[in-house]
Amino acid sequence: MLASLSLILLCQLAGEVITRGLGLPLPGPVLGLLLLLILLLARDRFSSIARGPLRNSGVETASKGLLKHLSLLFVPAGIGVVEKLDLLATHGLAIILILAVSVMVTLLATVLTFRLISRLFSEAP
């Protein structure tokens, strides 16, 4: 468990070091995700790195435990709303309405494009 968490943190740390070091316009944790994915794929190719957290689904179990409570992690930032009450009093209704419209349009645009393209490709001769 401890080794698995360390591996996850290490991936994030490497991601931060690389993105900041090279000035990439990319969040460190996203690069960390790619690094962990590469490690997992490499483990299947080369059995020599299948040790510690990369053995017996160690890092898999730890990651799933973290993702099980993903929505909890948004609570602290969300409560920042208490600092924005005066702004929300003046523009709140407009902000909430346009966010709602934008979310629905985005959901529909994404799902319809996905279905359209997937149908085009599966029906191709």
Next chain:
Amino acid sequence: MKDNPFSLWVYLSQSPLLWLTVTLLVYAIADAVSLALRRHALANPVLHAVWIIGAFLFATGTPYAIYFGGAQFVHFLLGPATVALAVPLYENRKIVLASIVPMLAALVAGSVTAVFSIVLLAEAAGLPREVILSLAPKSVTAAVAMGISETLQADPSLTAVAVILTGIMGATVVTRLMNRTGITDFRARGFAAGIAAHGIGTARAFQVDEVAGVFSGIAMSLNALITSFLVPLALTVLMR
């Protein structure tokens, strides 16, 4: 302590222990209620935890900075959780590779719609420039959206609020909206949830269907990548 009944409160309200406990406890209760209501969309645990804790801070006159001193331990885990998304991606790599073309097309369509729709609507509503800049990355996961907001010299804390509102709204409407469109493909439904409503949409997707959750997680990480580039571009095109 007996001399001054407030001294205990003064001590506790300044320590991380109290606010960390409050965050976990209120969320645990909101989550249990959501489970008891069979994950009804309106029983979203994030929504209810946010207003209950917010009201408690307001009632006790606690500044957000003091609260965050305790809650930052939870907030910090957003980074490792983003890294952890590699695992469902790895475990479902076959189904992901099989649908790579529709995924990339939907990614472009979705992220462009997310950014352009909010900027255009905010301009039409006559919102101030700083508010528009802060709203632009609202479909991306909190940690990344706040980073984008910072580079635009907008208001990262307003961005965080917009991100959470977007996530809650997306998670609330996604199932009903998708049922109404008659789309039963859980890859497409999950992918849309991740593009439009980041981690809160992904948490919702995992509650509905495992494949939907995986595609939502992928959509969320790809969207974080592309939106970092798209937002500055969209703002130069749309705002002058």
